Amino acid sequence: MSELHHIGLAGAAAGLRARRFSSVELAETFLKRIERNQETLNAFISVTRAQALSDAAAADRALAAGDGGALTGVPIAHKDLFCTRGVRTTCGSCILDNFVSPYDATVVAKLKHAGAVMLGKTNMDEFAMGSSNETSYYGTVRNPWDPRLVPGGSSGGSAAAVAARLVPGATATDTGGSIRQPAALCGITGLKPTYGRVSRYGMVAFASSLDQGGVLTVSAADAALMLREMAGFDPNDSTSVEREVPDYVALLGEPIAGLRVGLLKEFFDKGLDPGNERRVREALKVFESLGARLTEVSLPNLPLSVPVYYVVAPAECSSNLARFDGVRYGHRCEQPRDLQDLYRRSRGEGFGAEVKRRIMTGTYVLSAGYYDAYYLKAQRVRQLISADFTRAFASVDVLIGPTTPTPAFAIGAKTADPITMYLNDIYTIGANLAGLPAVSVPCGFVGKLPVGLQIVGPHFSEARLLTAAHAYQRATDWHTQVPEGYA
Amino acid sequence: MSGWETIIGLEIHAQLATRSKIFSGSATAYGAPPNAQANLVDLGYPGVLPVLNGEAVRMAVKLGLAIEARIAPTSVFARKNYFYPDLPKGYQISQYELPIVAGGALDIVLEDGKVKRVGITRAHLEEDAGKSLHEGLPGVTGVDLNRAGTPLVEIVSEPDLRSAKEAVAYMKKVHTLVRYLEICDGNMQEGSFRCDANVSVRKAGATKLGTRAEIKNLNSFRFVERAINYEVARQIDLLEGGGEVVQETRLYDPDKGETRSMRSKEEANDYRYFPDPDLLPVALDAAFIESVRATLPELPDQKAARFGSQYGLSAYDAGVLTASRELADYYEAVVRAAPADAKLAANWVMGELAAALNKESLEVTATRMTAERLAGLLKRICDQTISGKLAKEVFEAMWSGGADADAVIAERGLKQITDSAAIERAIDEVFSKNPGQLAEYRAGKDKLFGFFVGQVMKATGGKANPAQLNELLRKKLGG
């Protein structure tokens, strides 16, 4: 059973049902890997060993009795911004260091209901604000392909954990690329669903009109299974959509011959690393060989997506993070002189530098005299970008391009200038602004570092994206590559 | 104050009478232990989201229809951002650019009997804040978030009001209306109905508005009147002394009877409104609006007009009797049971009954003097069993005891004497006992007529029918 950690999410579910191994064995295998690699990778903020083993034992009893759901006994991890009842939920922030959630996020409850066993909570950029995992209060996560490099962010802990086979699947969230970019940098599969497909209830908000929960897994097939179990309408989230969840797993085998693929002209720009471009163009050849028809399309307003994002996301974040005031939960400064001192010091001490930067940016763009020029203007340009996508999807089924401009970069390389860091999300932000689903799959290497291929579809086309990604993964083996030392 | 014109606009906050909060399933009942009715949404916990209470929307629409306003086909919730301990999320969910109700009006009756139309700019839905408590907590403030998230409708008037009295008349009118609509219990002690007053003054004849001050959180009609009068005098004093009015928020101190500046709320008033991304636009179609319209009761003005035509009441009486739906219902129940004289019924309800209720601070719905019992008394006045004067004694006995009118009349022997022969006998007896006065009267001292009336009444225990007595006495004295 030495290879148990390579089993994958769907493989684990099938193996458990066939009783080839027990949930306790599986949990123990992964827990040991988590603990052994924690110092090197720093992928987890909390490991819930005792609870995991007890849940796994319960899963084994259910399986023995012939009960259980689609994921009974399957180990997973949650990004530490999903609220987990009775378990510390930090969002990677000092301000929530001592926060124990009294409730489960809908995603957490749904995966629990499906039988999944949580092993722990993964590290992340503070409040999901970052593209490198360097803003976490709990320290930087390291890339399993090279510990000197970042894993991407903000879901860097989840991505590193899946890439290093510390867990077969993990939840993640994506506000501007926080699932797809670390998936690309860590060489795994990451799916950001359509806005409203997955409930945001219990996901600590960063930018409410952009945030969407999703999955990080080894393969598209695993992503299909996990998404099917966590998606769906939630009466607690007014922005979740009342729409049936297709059986993504059953639809995986659909042929993709005739799929109309749009090559996004704006994605092949001067910022794109030539190595990355080569891998992406090779992947497009694979799609052609599978029967896809390629055409070039242009989204003229897309280059403005990063400026739009850095107005809208900070604006929403400045308001969303106002609740962290040291009164009802979270960090409170010592000996406040008065109420204003309580607010200013609790927040000043509790938030890290990048979070403060974004709160201030957002405060500024919403303030009297600047609202029209920044916030309203950005929301108008957002409409233009969204319209560009709608126009493109009139003639193509999916858009394909790179996930990131470059492979993983060195820890510390982009911390001096926020703009340089922000530009890392240049290809991913558009999907968030328009609420579109998008998946990143590994498509080869530049040197020893993995490269991600991004597929974007119209609203609620997750099945199409997963089918295309799955077809690609049946024709290639990039997603099965494991970083050295984690085999 | 001559030479100055006062300009007032009111922002009335009415708590909607829903069972649960506007964005959560917490109860809204008043008086629960601290924070017992504050759930994760009300506390602004990380990750929680608001879901809109449909009943709050229906109630706001009901109000909009009653003031003949436009119901917005699409309205939008926005965040009003500011830090305060009673505001858990650091923002209040309100409506800003697109309120649910816009452009209505209400008529008020002025002291001189003229009707004035007061414009209502808008009415929007929002969540209430919690409460800060200071008593018994040395050096600290305690925060109770039970009230946080209670649905409010904020009704914003045009600056159409020209005096404190007009402002109070308008506020009372709105108070009457929201209770008729059963969308607010109107309980001002508990804060269910309160207002902010925007007050400014300008030289008579000026067209430009003066700088205004906003007086916050006035929770009684009396305070509204006093606070506005104080504020108007303060502003005029300032301006006449060469000073300037500062645009600011002020608080009325009922103990001192004055308003003072609230600097704590002034520090940061850049609210940074933007559409709340957690809530979608509220879209209301015609079918929804019509379904709400079907639930509208007869409105106060409609009812008052009907009371005028159906019962022959004056506009004033109709206005008093329709000031609350309960009082109007009571009055109509009395008239149904004693239909002979609707005007008499109105006099009794507004007179004896209102005074008795007032004395004991009772609501009309809480009195043992039911409409049927009062009607029983009125019937005996109408059929001349008792005189109006004695009826008051009967009423008092009915009020303090439990007996009905007929029982009181029988027990106390108050039945009116209408037998002419009996009255004549009583007159003759009085004449024989007072020969001196009789002689004086006959010698021309007309004033003594009253003396004889009094003596006969005394002799009959007040029971002689006054009209008959007058007639018979005049006949005998003249004869």
Place this chain on the structure above:
Amino acid sequence: MALTREQIESIAALARLELSAAEVPVYQDSLSRILDFVGALERADTASVAPMAHPLPGLSQRLRPDTVTEQDRHAEYQQNAPLTAAGLYLVPRVIE
């Protein structure tokens, strides 16, 4: 767009963030650069374009039935609170 030190201080005050003397110039620099960067939006022609507040077009707010679904759990919720007494959350004295 260069922000002044005073502007940074007033934004931080509005956002209730205590900044150290060393932090102010750092944010002065980076916020100025961010505002320059997002200044690119000015070039877009948005004359007849409505702002987009929500990523999915055409959806409207669902209405919840007016039912009480919550129980008193204040003791549990206040386990996360830094300072409480008699069921109240405590803050330094607020003077109005």
